Every structure is written in structure tokens, then in C-alpha cells.
Amino acid sequence: MDMFINLPEQNAFGGDFSKTKPDRKTNRVSRALFYFQGIRSSDYLPLKIAEYMTCFESLFLKSDKELSHQLAERVAFFIEEDPAKRVETYKLLKKAYNIRSVTLHGNIEKSSFERLKDVALKLDEILRRSILKIISDRNLLEGFNDEKNFNEKMLKMIFNNSNL
Numbered sequence: 001m002d003m004f005i006n007l008p009e010q011n012a013f014g015g016d017f018s019k020t021k022p023d024r025k026t027n028r029v030s031r032a033l034f035y036f037q038g039i040r041s042s043d044y045l046p047l048k049i050a051e052y053m054t055c056f057e058s059l060f061l062k063s064d065k066e067l068s069h070q071l072a073e074r075v076a077f078f079i080e081e082d083p084a085k086r087v088e089t090y091k092l093l094k095k096a097y098n099i100r101s102v103t104l105h106g107n108i109e110k111s112s113f114e115r116l117k118d119v120a121l122k123l124d125e126i127l128r129r130s131i132l133k134i135i136s137d138r139n140l141l142e143g144f145n146d147e148k149n150f151n152e153k154m155l156k157m158i159f160n161n162s163n164l
Contacts, residue, residue: 022058027145029134032058036127045116050100052123056093059130062150068097077158079130092122 022031032055039051053071060074061067072093076086096119134140143153156162 028059029131029141029144032056032127032131036131039124045113045120046099046103048120049096049116049123050103052120052127053093053097053100055127056123056130059134059144060154062147068094068101071097073158074154075126075130077161079126079133089126092119092126095119096123 022034026034035051035055035058039048039055042048042051056071056075057067060071060078063070072090075093076089080086080089099116099119134144144150146153
């Protein structure tokens with residue numbers, strides 16, 4: 001079974017983030033864009049999905065507890081307003097996180113090419129929407145780069161249904 005694909009519009013963000021070296025001093029958005037550039041050169045679907053999850057982690061996580069739940073919840077609330085769409089997005093990210101985990105821990109996903117392609121395409125669309133939403137709003141961008149208060153702002157977004 002062939003697990004390789006090049007997704008369309010891989011160069012939509014442009015720019016060369018290869019000079020960015022992600023570390024503690026690099027802001028969330030720059031780290032995510034650095035990792036996103038790596039996705040563009042990957043054509044092995046399970047690894048591509050793992051790399052998408054790394055981008056989402058760079059944007060939406062600060063702690064190392066309950067990662068898959070916290071990530072799926074934060075992305076769903078950030079990108080979707082409709083409750084049904086939030087549930088759909090939450091389930092997709094949980095599924096993708098599982099694919100990421102089994103891929104990186106050596107138990108390569110034996111899913112069909114079409115299933116993996118569908119997950120990768122949906123993740124690509126959600127990640128692009130997330131990044132565009134963040135970089136299009138100065139207040140959001142500042143909120144994402146406020147490391148000290150980031151987790152608190154995420155909680156308020158979810159439970160108060162407010163922006164960062």
C-alpha cells in the first residue's frame with residue numbers, strides 16, 4: 001500500500017522559515033511555521049500527520065499533561081464556533097494524535113491510504129485556518145505569544161467562549 005502523497009497548495013504561506021531555529025526564545029507562531037515548512041517536504045502520510053500535530057502542539061500547548069485531549073479541545077474551540085463542528089474537529093485531532101503516537105513509537109499505522117489522506121487534508125485545512133486567524137489579528141498574535149498567561153487565556157477561551 002502506498003502511503004505517500006504531496007498535498008495541494010503546499011506553498012500557500014510562502015517564506016523561508018528554515019532559518020528559524022525553534023527553542024525556548026522562539027515564539028509559538030514562528031515555531032509552528034518552521035515545522036509547517038517541514039510538512040511541505042514530507043510525503044509519507046503517517047509522518048506528515050505526526051508533523052501536523054507538532055505544529056498544533058507548538059501553537060496550542062504549554063504543559064505536558066493530557067496532551068491529546070487538551071490539544072484537541074483547544075483547537076476545536078479556537079477554530080470552530082458551531083458546537084457540532086467543534087465535536088467533529090475534536091474527534092479528528094484525537095484520531096490524528098493517535099496516528100502520530102503509533103507512528104512515532106514504531107507501531108506504524110496500517111490504515112488505508114484514503115483514510116490517512118483524508119485526515120492529512122483536514123489537518124492541513126485546520127492548521128492553515130488557525131495560523132491565518134492568529135496572524136490576521138494583532139491581539140490574537142500577542143495572546144499566543146504571551147507565555148506567562150497562555151494557559152489561563154486558553155481556559156478563558158474555552159469556558160468563557162472568548163478570544164485570547
